[in-house]
Each structure stands twice: as C-alpha cells, then as structure tokens.
Amino acid sequence: DVKVTQSSRYLVKRTGEKVFLECVQDMDHENMFWYRQDPGLGLRLIYFSYDVKMKEKGDIPEGYSVSREKKERFSLILESASTNQTSMYLCASSYRAGVGTQYFGPGTRLLVL
Amino acid sequence: DQQVKQNSPSLSVQEGRISILNCDYTNSMFDYFLWYKKYPAEGPTFLISISSIKDKNEDGRFTVFLNKSAKHLSLHIVPSQPGDSAVYFCAAIMKTSYDKVIFGPGTSLSVIP
Numbered sequence: 001d002v003k004v005t006q007s008s009r010y011l012v013k014r015t016g017e018k019v020f021l022e023c024v025q026d027m028d029h030e031n032m033f034w035y036r037q038d039p040g041l042g043l044r045l046i047y048f049s050y051d052v053k054m055k056e057k058g059d060i061p062e063g064y065s066v067s068r069e070k071k072e073r074f075s076l077i078l079e080s081a082s083t084n085q086t087s088m089y090l091c092a093s094s095y096r097a098g099v100g101t102q103y104f105g106p107g108t109r110l111l112v113l
Numbered sequence: 114d115q116q117v118k119q120n121s122p123s124l125s126v127q128e129g130r131i132s133i134l135n136c137d138y139t140n141s142m143f144d145y146f147l148w149y150k151k152y153p154a155e156g157p158t159f160l161i162s163i164s165s166i167k168d169k170n171e172d173g174r175f176t177v178f179l180n181k182s183a184k185h186l187s188l189h190i191v192p193s194q195p196g197d198s199a200v201y202f203c204a205a206i207m208k209t210s211y212d213k214v215i216f217g218p219g220t221s222l223s224v225i226p
Contacts, residue, residue, distance in 0.1 A: 004156070035216075040122065042115075042202060042218035043157070058213075090156055101147070102214060104156025 003027070004105035006091050012111045019078040021108050023091030029103075030096035032074035034058075034066060037088040037107070049074055050096060081112045116140045117205050117217035125223045132190040134220050136203030139184065143205040147214070148177060148188050151200045160201070161188070193224045 007022035025032065031050050035043040035058075045058030047066040055066050063085060067075045074093075078085055088109050092102040118137045126132045136146075144165040149157035163170040163177045163186065170177050176189045190197055203217040 009154075040218050042117075042119075043216040045213065048213070092156070101159050101162070104158070106154065106156050 004091055004093055004103050006089075006105040006108050008108050009106065010109050010111075012113065013078075013081050014113055015082060017078075017081050017112075019081050019110065019112075021076040021078075021089055021091075021110070023074045023076070023093075023105055024072055025074075025091075025093040025103070026072065027093065027103070028071065029093035030071070031094045031102075032068065033092040033094075033102065034064075034074065034076045035090045035092065036060070037090055043090065046076065081110075083112050086110060086112045114139075115218070116143075117203055117215050119201075119203055119217040119220045121220050122218070123221040123223070125225060126193045128195055128224055128226050129192045132188075132193045132197065132222055132224065134188040134190075134201050134203075134222065136186045136188075136217055137184060138186075138205050140205070140207070140215075141184070142207045142209070143215075144208045145206040146177070146179060146186050147204045147206070148175075149202040149204060149216075151202065151219070157202060190222075193222075195224045195226050198222055198224045 004025045033048040034046040049055045049068040065077045088107050090107045091105040094102045147162040148160040150160045151157040161175050179186045200219045200221045202219045204214045
C-alpha cells in the first residue's frame with residue numbers, strides 16, 4: 001500500500017513566520033506534488049517535482065518555495081506566512097510513467113493569524 | 114479561468130438511487146480524465162478514469178461516461194450508498210503533460226439513508 005504522510009495535520013502560525021510543511025512517501029515515486037484546497041476552487045497545484053533537486057512551478061507558486069533533497073521527501077516552505085495562505089495543503093506522489101494516478105497524504109490544515 | 118468545471122457544488126440523493134455527478138472541460142487537448150473521492154480529514158483517493166478514446170468505463174457501482182464533442186463527462190453511482198457521501202473531484206490530463214493533473218472544484222455528494 002502506498003503511504004504518503006504529512007508532518008502535521010493542523011498548524012497555527014502568525015503572519016510573517018516561516019512555515020515548513022513536510023511530506024514523505026514510501027513507494028519510490030519519482031513525482032511529488034503540493035496542492036492547496038480551497039472551497040469552490042478545488043485543488044490548485046503550487047509546485048511539483050519529478051526528481052531529486054528538480055522542481056517546477058505549478059499554477060500558484062507565489063509566496064511558496066519547495067525543497068527536494070531526497071527522493072522520498074518533498075517540503076513546502078512559506079517564506080513569510082500571510083493570512084491568505086490559510087488553507088488545506090495536500091501532498092501527493094505518483095510514478096513518472098503513470099497517467100495521473102496520484103496518491104495523496106491526509107492534508108495539513110494551516111491557519112495563519 | 115477554470116479548465117475543468119463542476120457546476121454543482123453539492124448534490125443530495127436517496128440511498129439506493131442513482132447519483133450523477135457532472136463535469137465539463139474547456140481544453141480539447143485533454144485526453145485522460147479521472148475522478149477522485151475525498152472524505153473529510155483525508156486526502157483524495159483515485160476512483161475511476163477514462164481515456165479519450167473511450168466513451169464509457171465501468172468499475173462495479175461506478176461508471177464514467179465521456180462525451181468528447183460536448184466536452185462533458187459524468188460519473189454515475191448505482192446504487193448510491195451512505196458511504197459514498199464525500200466530495201468528488203473531476204480531473205483532466207493533457208497528452209503533453211502526463212504528470213500535471215488539472216482538478217475541478219469538486220461536488221459534495223450526500224447520500225441520505
């Protein structure tokens with residue numbers, strides 16, 4: 001069974017803080033993704049990575065950065081958290097050759113005050 | 114501008130009846146479509162998919178229909194069960210970018226016992 005884990009289920013941070021969200025997958029997947037989910041907007045892609053140290057911007061990368069130093073781990077960084085980054089953050093992974101079947105973690109609900 | 118649309122934010126259906134969830138897309142370059150299901154406090158899970166060369170795919174109680182000329186797909190659940198109550202996301206992939214999945218905003222299905 002594929003397992004994607006996220007470091008926190010709930011986080012409360014203050015405006016201006018640096019925030020790290022960690023994601024780990026155990027299936028040796030090449031691809032990893034970070035999404036945010038907001039009501040009425042569905043899942044929007046922030047960044048993805050198809051290999052170690054590789055990253056690609058998604059649809060809404062502003063205010064975020066990512067790090068992938070090891071194949072199994074993909075980190076999302078909010079350099080200076082703002083209230084409009086309050087959201088549900090979902091990490092996913094997939095095989096490089098796979099056709100879109102992504103495996104998701106349980107999500108991190110982030111509240112920025 | 115959303116390329117994948119789910120115009121019904123919510124749907125209620127009696128247990129045992131058919132649930133029909135609809136999805137429209139705007140980009141004719143999409144050639145693979147997926148449905149994901151999401152329970153509260155969990156990440157989305159893959160449900161069923163269809164290639165653009167087909168017009169129907171069936172998996173147990175779940176059937177997805179694709180009408181390419183109308184750029185429309187639908188997910189049918191027969192019979193609906195209370196455990197089907199969840200948010201359903203329609204998603205699409207382009208042939209040129211198999212790794213990147215475009216998600217719709219989701220439809221919340223409630224199956225009433």
